[in-house]
Amino acid sequence: MDPQGASSFYFRIKPKVKGGGKDLIAGKQDLDDLIKGTDFDNLDLLPADFSFRNLDLLLDDKKKPTAQLKKRLKPLADEYDWIFLDCPPNISLLSEAVFSAADALVSPIIPTTLSLRTLAQLKDFLDQRGSKQPQLLPFFSMADRRKKLHLEIMHTLTLEHPELLATVIPYASDIERMGVERKPLPAYAPKSALSKAYLALWQEILSRIG
């Protein structure tokens, strides 16, 4: 979903999709034909494309725009156990389409005042969807325990939002090396504290979504 193609870059996959976002949303291309295998077993990727910057507009032209993504993803259900959608951090028509398609919404929260507002907004927005909302799973990311403000916000927010995951992803420079290594963190720093934190996060997500 990211027109800048960060994941595609990290996985060394060309950020190009035949027919671009237009054909994708129009259903002219079978999603399965556009998917590329990564260098890691059982992990495939639908590459990004620069035209994805217009996904909001493309969706807006369709009838029932927020149902489109779910419809496109449905045929993949037999082949994949999990589908992860990497979404831009905003609330747009595309985000709404994601909310319709997803079972769970894993949202990283940087412990700052601004993120606090964002989480509240996101919750309000999801609540408007009534029973049709994905399970919200926020977690703290880039947390710096040396900063007093981070600690305070994390403490307050945890009390106010029991749905927050207990695992905290710390701020670490290891993650920035991803752009140099062009592979996922556990592939170049498998024993780092950060890799362990991500693994713990995944285990916690699994236990939450049952």
Next chain:
Amino acid sequence: MPLFYELPPNLPAEKFIAKLGQKLDLDVLSRQYSLKTYYDSFDWRLFRKGLVFEYARAKHESHWLLKALASGQLLASSACQDAPGLIRDFPPGKLRGQLESVLEMRALLAVCTIDYEAYSIALLNKDEKTVLRLKLEAYDLFNTRLSLLPIKGYDKALENFCRLAEESFALTPGFRPVMLDIIEQQGRKPKDYSSKLTVQLAPDMRADVACKYLYSSLLNTIKVNEQGVIADLDSEFLHDFRVAVRRTRAGLSQLKGVLPEEVSARFGEFFAWLGQISGPTRDLDMYLVNFENHKRSLPVAIRSDLEPLYAFIAAKKQKTHDELVKKLKSPQYLSTLSAWENFLKAPADKIASEPNARLTIKELADHRIWKVYNAVLKEADHIHSGSSAAALHRLRKTCKKLRYLMEFFQSLYPEQPVRELLKSLKEFQDILGSFQDCEVQEQTLKLFSEEMMAAHIQANTFLAMGVLIQVVDSRKSKARQAFAEKFAEFKQPKYRKLFEALFAKSLEQL
């Protein structure tokens, strides 16, 4: 696109990798010493269904892999620790499901093991992204195998590699499991065991010579199954062992005047004894093999109550099996079987002394089959709704004699009509077998319950067994009701004429 290649003998794996490296960007991800064991049932059930099953072991990981024999396509796999055995020990899943449907009650046994160097190689594009994976298996004595593991969305890379493999390296595409090379080197062939009797006889063979030939084949079946019976690898070793014993016995009693009388008498008695000592274990095996079916015939709510019966039968079977093993290791068994073997190996007398030994085997076969066929019709005609279970059992035994004779001598007759007659006989036998099995099951279940009472088994189990007896009884009644219809089918003029045409010819000559 082909996914498998075999490297020529003059192209070792290391050399191939070095040469390939000059043409393509590649990364040798790993090279490790590995072991591979191929498994199948004793009667090659997987191979016969076009499947190969491997247990591949390396230092850090082991896998069970089920592949298609012709294409090498991976059908199911599972990471594992242990060597395979009985299917019920496998974790539930796709692999177990596929194996179960083919193997049924047969155990997986190691066919052969081989060690090799396994290379895992990644072919890279200019972004150093893996676009194709290669797996090389380098064996000491056999050609190196190359498998291609395509990456989704990189079809072009696969196409380019195949072109390179075939044009620059002159590799021939194709999948041939190394198992075939190994067993060929051992002087074996796949499917070298079948429980079916496939003796080829010539019509003008002297009857005694042909019979010795036949008995030798049956003796071989007894001997090859013997160790599986003793080790109790699965229930079918004993089954095949007993069928060969019964066939031999039927031959000795049905083909009189062929072998010297004292020989027929001595070994007839021996094979009767063998049948008798192996019977109880087989009966209990049948319960264990069919236990899930028995359970499923009960209402869901009481199915689990039947479990103590399984444990009881399993323990009882263990005991009878121990006794059987003792007897199969006894001097009586070993020396008599060896005497039988020596007798069969000894050349036949130049001039046959026994009256029927001088006949050709075709004459003898015609005569016996026709006679026993008529005996079946006569006995079956006397069966009515009030006939005793013993009368039905006697008829079943006569049918078995006919079946064995027809199977012994099927190579003497045109294939198609004999197969058709055997099929109709088998259908008739099935109904008699079903009746007899139910009759025995009812009686033994009653006996088991008496023995289990003494072991203070919970009351619910007896209740479930009571329901099972009812189910069995209703099956028995259905079998009896179906008798008349099945017999009418068997004795219909079409088959009668066929029997007459095939077997009644030499009647007047005897």
